[in-house]
Amino acid sequence: MHRKLDQKNNMNLKPLVTVAVVSVIAAGISLYSRNHISAEPNPTPTPVPVVITTPTPLPSPNRALKPNEKFIAPIGLYIPVPTDMTFKQEGVDDGTIVNVGFYLDKGEDYELYGLFSSLDGNQTLESAKKDMVQSTVNEIVIGGYKGIEGLITGPKTRYMAVIIKDGKKIAFSTIPPTEANKAITDQLLSTFSFQ
Numbered sequence: 001m002h003r004k005l006d007q008k009n010n011m012n013l014k015p016l017v018t019v020a021v022v023s024v025i026a027a028g029i030s031l032y033s034r035n036h037i038s039a040e041p042n043p044t045p046t047p048v049p050v051v052i053t054t055p056t057p058l059p060s061p062n063r064a065l066k067p068n069e070k071f072i073a074p075i076g077l078y079i080p081v082p083t084d085m086t087f088k089q090e091g092v093d094d095g096t097i098v099n100v101g102f103y104l105d106k107g108e109d110y111e112l113y114g115l116f117s118s119l120d121g122n123q124t125l126e127s128a129k130k131d132m133v134q135s136t137v138n139e140i141v142i143g144g145y146k147g148i149e150g151l152i153t154g155p156k157t158r159y160m161a162v163i164i165k166d167g168k169k170i171a172f173s174t175i176p177p178t179e180a181n182k183a184i185t186d187q188l189l190s191t192f193s194f195q
Contacts, residue, residue, distance in 0.1 A: 059076055060073070062195050068083060074091070075165065076195035077170075077193075078192065085110075088103045098117065110181050112173070113172070115170070123164055123169035128148060131160075133151045133152070133153060136150040140161055142192055143193045143194040144193075158174060158176075160174070172189060
């Protein structure tokens with residue numbers, strides 16, 4: 001009789017053991033699947049959104065250019081180029097203008113270099129004046145904008161004229177800084193105009 005009771009208990013336990021074993025196997029498969037899937041790279045990664053910036057269009061001249069006249073769009077500057085000089089313009093552009101430089105030269109004897117940086121916000125003439133030899137500083141007007149001129153000495157000695165337009169500095173440097181070259185620059189700057 002003792003044996004009959006054990007068999008009866010075993011029969012009652014078999015379905016429970018089977019359910020328990022099946023549950024453990026199912027849980028193991030589920031855990032394995034989760035770990036296995038997360039360890040593999042995603043075959044279709046979500047693409048990184050591409051931000052497209054529309055560059056600000058550069059202004060066009062609001063009038064026809066005269067013969068030998070150049071227009072520097074980022075600053076709206078008209079420059080008449082004398083026939084005995086060479087003109088060259090450079091710019092750094094990543095969709096927006098950061099720096100613009102231009103040259104007027106007669107070889108090694110004379111060079112006028114203009115520089116504008118959009119990064120130099122809230123500039124003042126006082127900040128430009130501190131680099132100049134104080135006894136050489138004079139007030140000037142270029143294309144209707146007040147500015148200063150003076151001699152800057154040091155490793156890059158040059159005569160410099162500076163104006164502030166829309167809170168940004170535009171500098172015009174003359175190399176070599178001789179009196180004759182300063183007279184050429186003064187004549188050139190008197191012909192510059194802004195849009």
